[in-house]
Amino acid sequence: MRTLRTLAKRRSAIWRRYRRSPWSIGLTLVIICLVVRSLPYLAPIHAAALVQEQQAIAFTDRNGLPLGTVLTRDQEHTVTVPLDQVSTAFKHAIIAAEDGRFYQHGALDGRAIVRAFLEAVQARQLVSGASTITMQLARMLEPSPRKLPGKVKEIWTSWRLTAGMNKDEILQAYINRLPMGGNVYGIEAAARIYFGIPASDLNVAQASLLAGLPNDPTRLNPYDRWQALKRRQTYVLDRMVQDRYLSRAAADRAFQEALSLQPRQQGIIAAPHFLFWLADQRSSHPAAVQTTLDRPLQQFVEAQVQQVIQALAPHNVHHAAALVLDNHSGDVLAYVGSPNYFADAQSGRNDGVQALRQPGSTLKPFLYELALEQQVIRPNTVLADVPTRYAIPGAKLYTPSDYSETFQGPVRVRVALANSLNVPAVRVLEKVSVKAFLDRLHQLGFTHLTQTPDYYGLGLALGGGEVSLWELARAYLALANRGEAIGVRREERGERGEEVDFGVSAQSNDVRSQKSGVRSQESAVETNPKFRIFPSGTLREQNSKLSLPLSPLTSSSTSSLITDMLSDAHARAKAFGVNSLLSLPFPTAVKTGTSSDFRDTWTVGFSTDYTVAVWVGNFDGQPMQQVSGVTGAAPLWNRIMLHLHEHREPIAFPPPMGLVKRPICALSGARPTPGCPSVVQEYFALGDLSEYDRQPDPFYQAVVGSKGNREYRLKLPPEYNEWLAMQPLTPTAGELRILSPRNGDVFLLEAGASPDSAQQLQFRLANSSTQTTKWRLNGQTLTTPTPDSVFWRPKPGNWTLEVKRGDVSDRVTFEVQVAERRSTRKGFSIAQ
Incomplete structure (x- = not known):
């Protein structure tokens, strides 16, 4: 036991002397560093893990004409190339500019770190960084905030890269991911887009210019900041001279060489929104895709969109979108998402075909179609277009009206639909039920109407929801085919219906748009709760699409009847006139729509051959200046329709069967x-x-x-009494009738109003008379300065108003309530 104790004391003493020894401390640190530095070799990143699968897709139209090449999905231009297909000039330029000792050091450059530290100490601020190409690649692969934890993560990823890849593999992955301005990534994409050549053909002047871009892709964009980029090129060339890649004379010649950039179209001839959207929807990445587009038609529609927007610019109109479908095949023939995709300052990349907007009156045909099917109305039914009030929980009262704030009195279904009257539409929706109408809209493919029926309420008839132009066009395509929901084709392959697409998810937190009234592209925004803007590259196809049967959704005769009403120029003459832009020299059915405050205008219509849908407005939701559906979107719709039928007029719509x-x-x-x-x-x-x-x-x-x-x-029913009071009509002699209030009316008293407030109700009779007229309210006699009219300060309660003249009398009951202070949703149609 004594021996064991002695040995233990000796070991403890030796350990104490070892811990105090500098050599022991240094050895411990070395062991720790070796262990930490060896860990990345247990989790290396190999080149195979960094393969970029998204390759270029060359798109053509239905006749094989080129539309353009989309170099990847997600609205970003990129394409990968092997390192041996990149010019030596660019490899030298990017190494000289970003990491001159790339091939001499490991993941980190110790010499650069010491230099950066000494410069920072001397200047008392950070002067230059010490990031290597490997560290930059690590930051591209796993972006993180530029703070200490992020820097540690960056170093760790860099070590893993060097553990699994050689220098050439790292450089290849790096140059294929370089940010090269805008949405351009990688040297191959930059060479094609800016100079129209592959990366293998870049000369010294071109290579040194492009090698300067990754330093600040936004502020050095060659289209907008040419002089700044040329100054950066000077730095790159100086570094190449310093590293002995170039002589000074060669560098000077490269700087002086005149360089011309390709147009901003970036390799796309036509339909950029459609190409990016279609590439984003695809699950596979073939080298070539033949679409259903017609390039000459596409280019015509693009030109017309630009011309119409230029004409409407004085009315604060800056954006438009258009979609053309073939009624027989369901093919997408033209797809224009904005006046100019490449106009970044004007939010050109936003896709107006897929954007969610308020549809105004464009949903009314489907409401009347459903009501006719349910037989709650008949074609000859007369609807009352009169002042109407609906009690809504919380809001207490909803009073629909048209922009003109006038009423037509009794109107037939045909006239109510053709003139886009709001009150009759709300009356019909009340009979049909909001839930039934919402279910029908879901059947038609309006997948973005995701709220409950109570949320939309009766305002759903007037555009109190959000839909896209794409959804509207598909629904009208079904109407044009007499209720048959045929598949919409985007690619020339398979039989009709194979390319059915009845649902695209729109994720409000994935919105990207430009700077004109909207936040920058990197931020997910919703500029206005009523106007969500979705550019083409941010929409994703749901794994479970809305399955819409390729069979009639509605009866053929009902769809044909709605078509007949929408094609009746005389029926819509009250609101639009007989010879408006909606009236063409051949049969067409058409509907316009305008949302509240003139924020959106629509025109959607069809012949027997084509369906054309048009939206005009502003991506940022700014209201236009007195521009309605017939003055905003209709001119563009008119031009496209006339062009489509320039050489062959369509046949007439078939009459409703049965x-x-x-x-x-x-x-x-x-x-x-x-x-x-x-x-x-x-x-x-x-x-x-x-x-x-x-x-x-x-x-x-x-x-x-x-x-x-x-x-x-x-003799009209009592529901027309208030409307009659507004008309220049003379009642029957001797007739005594209370026009206002009407029987059963509910009036709202402003919350907090004093008993002496200026709010008053006017009691009015249908005609004047010299005879004595007695007024009584809840049995109490009212003093009247004139026999035909009485003004009364309203008080909460239930009231009975009586009037008597000789032996003739009339009586109505009404109610006065105190209004709750509650904001209501806006965005209803103003008709047209």
Whole structure:
């Protein structure tokens, strides 16, 4: 035991002397460093792990004409090349500019680190960095904040790269990922885009210029900052001379050499939005893709978009989008997302075809179609376009109206739809139900209407949601095909319907746009909660698409009936006139839409051969100046339609099957009587003819005249009383009728209003008279300065208003409530 204790004491003493020894401390540190430095060899990064699979895709139109080459997906131009296919001049230039001792050091350059440290101490600030090409590649692969933890991570990744790759492999991965300005990455893409040549053909002047770009790709963009880039080229050439890649004379000649850049189109001839969007949707990456586009038509539509926007610029209109579909095949023939994709300052990369906007009145045809199918209305149904108020939970009251703030009184379904009247549409939606209409819109492919029916409410009939031009065009394509939802094809392969695409996910946190009123491209933004902007490169195809059956969604006769209404120039004459831009020399069905505050204008229409959808507005949601669907989008729609049918007029729309025409009174929608002043033709289902023959006219009623003869007098139902009070109509002599308020009206009293506030209600009669008129409110007599009108300060409660003149009297009940202070969603259609 004593011996063991002695040995233990000796070992403890030896260990204490070892810990105090400088050599022991140094050896420990060396061992730790060797262990740490050896760890990357346990997790090396090999060249095979850095292979960039996204390669260039050459797109052509339906006839084989080139459209352009998209060098990768995700709206970024890049293509990888082996190191031996890069000019020696560029390899020398990039090494001289970024890491002169690249082939002499490992992952880190100790000499550069010491130099940078001494310069920082002397200048008391960071003067130059010590990042090597390997460290820069590590930062490209795993971006991290430039702080201490990020720098440690960068060094660790650099060690892993050197553990698994040789210098040439590192340099190849590096130059294929270099940021070269805008959305251009890699030397091959930069050489093609800026100079129109492969990277293997770059000379010293071109190579030294491009080698300066990665230092600051934004501030050295060759299209916008040429002089700054030339100054950076001077630095690169000086470094090449210093490293003995060039003589001074050769460097001077390279700097003086005149260089010309390719146009900004970056290798794309036509349809850049479509090409990037299509490349992004693909799961495979073939070398060539033949699309369904028609290049001459595409270029025509692009030119027309630019011309129309130039004409509308004084009205604060800066953007437009257009889509052309073939009704027979479902082919996409033209796709224009903005006036100029390459105009970065004007947010040109934003894709107006896929952007989510408020559709205004363009959804109304599908509402009326559903209502006709459900038989809640008939083609001859008369709807009341009169002041109407709806109680909404929280908001208390919703009062739809058109931009003109006028009302048409009794209108037939055809007239209400063709003139895009708002109140009749809301009345129809109330009968159909918001849920049923929302379900129908989902069936038609409006995948972005993801809120509940209560969220949209009755405003859904007027555009109180967000849809894309792509979705609208597909829905109208189904209408053009009499309810058959055919597949939309984008590529020339397979049979019709193979390229069906009824759902594209739009992720609001993946929005990228430009600087004109929107944040920079790197930030995910939603510039306006009502206007989400999605550029082509940020949309992703969902793994589970909305499956839409390739079978009729609606009855053929109902779709044909809606088409007939939308093609009736006389039916829409009240709002648009007979000879508007919507009226073409051949049959077309068309609908316009304008969202609130003139933020969006739409025109979507079709012939028997083509469907054309157009949006005009501003990507940042700024309102236009008094530009509606017929003045904003319709001119562009008109030009495209005329061009499409320049050489061959389309055939007429087939009449609705199973329906027959009968004469009706234009005002009442009933079988005409001798008293009806205007008669028109309307379609009827065969099963409705017996009712048509039997039902009397509800408006023009037969009475016995003063001379015993039979006369017809117009007597509208009570719901028209308020509207009648606005019209220059003379009621029947001796008739006593309260026009305002109407029976059952609910009025809102402003919250917090004092009893002496200026809010007043006017009680009005239908006609004037010299006879004594007595007014009573809840049994209390009212003092009236004039017999035909009374002004009353409203108070909360239920009220009964009575009026009596001789033996004739009338009575209405109404309610006054205190309004809640609550903001309501805006964005409803203003008609047209």
